[in-house]
Amino acid sequence: MADVPHPLNRRSFLVTTGLVAGTAAAVLPAGAAGAAGRAPGDLTTDPFTLGVASGDPDHDGFVLWTRLALDPLAEDGLGGMPAKAFQVSWEVAADERFSRIERRGTANARPEAAHSVHVELNGLRPGRDYWYRFRVGSHVSPVGRALTAPSPDSFGPDLMMAFVSCSQYEHGLFTSYRRLAEEHPDLILHLGDYQYEYKKGSYNIPGGNFRDHEGPETVTLAGYRQRHAQYKSDLDLQAAHQAAPWLVVWDDHETENNWAAEIPEANSDTPDPAAFRARRAAAFQAYYENMPLRRSSVPHGPQMQLYRRVRWGRLANFHMLDTRQYRDDQGCGDGYKDCPAAVDPARSITGDAQEKWLIDGFRRSTARWDVLGQQVFFAQRDNNAGPLKVTSMDSWDGYVASRDRITKGWVDAKVRNPVVLTGDVHAHWASDLKANFDDPASKTIGAELVCTSISTGGDGADSNPADHPFLKINPHLRFYNNQRGYVISRMGKDEMRSDFKTLPNVRTAGAQASTKATFVIEDRVPGVQQAYLRPLVSTKAARSQEDLIRETVENETKRP
Structure with missing residues (x-):
């Protein structure tokens, strides 16, 4: 249950x-x-x-x-x-x-x-x-x-599980959904940004958008309903829904870019608290109306119970988190910053009730795998090679104490195999989770797999992960790729094997998916092990370190 x-x-x-x-x-x-x-x-x-x-x-x-x-x-x-x-x-x-x-x-x-x-x-x-x-x-x-x-007392066969995020209708075709459906998964996790709120012409990519949103920026219930319907009309998305059951959680764009609790973004179309609560209520109702959710998630005005736990026999617990509705506001005006608020022990990205629920779930777990299905980057990503720590205030890096409490929770509970699944950042990543990210020799206590976007950001570009400065500054980060696609994993009793799938472009119908890299997480062996890396279609080794950092930051910047 x-x-x-x-x-x-x-x-x-x-x-x-x-x-x-x-x-x-x-x-x-x-x-x-x-x-x-x-x-x-x-x-x-x-x-x-x-x-x-x-x-x-x-x-x-x-x-x-x-x-x-x-x-x-x-x-x-x-x-x-x-x-x-x-x-x-x-x-x-x-x-x-x-x-x-x-x-x-x-x-x-x-x-x-x-x-x-x-x-x-x-x-x-x-x-x-x-x-x-x-x-x-x-x-x-x-x-x-x-x-x-x-059944609750059975492992069952290996689980073919896929996870996706970030499908911006204007930026390209949803071909990745079609290719995912053709893989015949047993379960699909959507980790947020299922739809985007922007009006036509306000979120553009180089070379121009591929197609247009209907209607104004979504603020009203009518607007959110229309936008969901536009996305749901896409036949590639429909194919993915028909293929397997979904576990869905939102990120920000189902309501508004980078919102936090009852606080809208700085340049919001609904800047005062009452207007934003009304916007939240409209977004939440439309989200429920358009998602296969149980009645436990029926919204009550601007409140909606979305975090929940889904059990897959003895094999896995899926702890589906909500890192938007209960978080403290992003520190230092958001963005990549060296920010004292990031380490404030009073700050939380989950809120107290959800944090306690999650840690209690760790204590009670008897599953082989405990999987966090959530929205924003969990591992530390410092983009400064010097003494300053410059990290994203919208991710768990902006809520360091909150992250520490969660990781301590699974370590103290002796969770057998903790795995964090993440969306949001429009690129593939794989990383080890460390007890102390500032010490490369620190104990590895888990793994994080991050899926790229379905279409957000347009085609993206192939690149050599070894050249990316984030991986050099943060040795626990093990893989990066900036093309579009999805991740599909085979989860069994002995290992979780994940293929990072990419498409050459999202502007041409019929694009085929290929495996860019494969990472394995072995039972009782924390961290990721690379099993396969496909030869690069093109390398970007000639680009400067500054260009690569700029690419990553811009890739995650929503509003122009």
């Missing part, structure tokens, strides 16, 4: 429609689903333009999601749907042809929830593949694949 601070009793499967919890859906007799889903004649075109998704798998169930939209880009955010509820039928089968139906039911898609549907199921068999679909009248959705986790 997924572990949240206030777990729900889910003995029978539950249906939630948007933000409204409903009663248990009845199981329909064979052949009844089509009739139950028959809608009035005003849905003359396909309403499943945003695809389908599943998420938050447990050993006996998962969440199913869809959202009806006839005109996804409608300015009011309601997808061109009539202002009334529609009954949506759903089916879950043990085979792709739906010859062995396991469950049927109905749910209402209501206009106050942007006609989204969340179906929360349990009572299924552990460690199994399932297929699902929705129906409204004569319209049938695409088919999606979902999985249940192994």
Whole structure:
């Protein structure tokens, strides 16, 4: 069962429609689903333009999601749907042809929830593949694949797990999502920046943006709904959602660049606290409406319970963190700084309650792997070779004491294999996590794997990791690449083997993915070991150290 601070009793499967919890859906007799889903004649075109998704798998169930939209880009955010509820039928089968139906039911898609549907199921068999679909009248959705986790007392087979982040629609095609779907993963973690808030023309890349956002910068509920719909209309993204269940957490751009708790960014479109709380509430509601999340994450105004724990049998605990909603404001005006606030012991990136929940989870864990799915760079990255320590105030480097408490928590709990998974920075990285980052001889206590962006920043560039000054200044940093792509990992009892996948560009349809490097984390051997490095397509050895540092910093700078 997924572990949240206030777990729900889910003995029978539950249906939630948007933000409204409903009663248990009845199981329909064979052949009844089509009739139950028959809608009035005003849905003359396909309403499943945003695809389908599943998420938050447990050993006996998962969440199913869809959202009806006839005109996804409608300015009011309601997808061109009539202002009334529609009954949506759903089916879950043990085979792709739906010859062995396991469950049927109905749910209402209501206009106050942007006609989204969340179906929360349990009572299924552990460690199994399932297929699902929705129906409204004569319209049938695409088919999606979902999985249940192994039983709590079983390791199950090796887990094929992928993680991604940062898909900026304007900066390129979402081909990486398509290539990821073709890998047939069992689980996909999205670590934030699923969508971006900017209006057309305000976040540009060299050479010009590939395509444009619709609407103004997202501030209102209508705007966030429209933006999510624009992203969900992308067929490559839809393919990735159909391929496997997702675990999602946000970073900043699902609301606003570099926000912290109730504090907007310096040049915010909603600068006063009340306006920003209203913006948060709109962003959170739209996020829930468009993600396969359980009803434990239904938002309450500008508050949303997103951090949670998902267990994959005895193999892994996934501790999904929220490093935005409860953090102290970034120190020294944000950016890369030598900042006294970074080491203030009172400051936190998680907030006290989430920190205690996480450390308690470490103490109670019996899993082979404890995985933190989170947003911003965890390991230290000093970009100054001199005596000053210049680090990013938006990352864990800006909250050093908070990081120290978390790492001490897993060391004291004797966590067997701690692994941090990270997004945000638009580049691939791999690093050892040290007890003392300032001492290269310090004990290695864990590993961090960072995925590049799906599209943010445009094509990027291949480079020789050995030339990057960050790796020279910080010897615990072991790998860097600035192309677009994703990471896919095979997690077993003996090792976690991760392939860093890259694409040559995101401006050409049909680009193929290749493995740039492979890193292995062995059971009970903290840190990363490089297993494979592909010969470079092109080297950047002639670039100056200053250019490489500038590339990294600019790659992580959101607003121009």
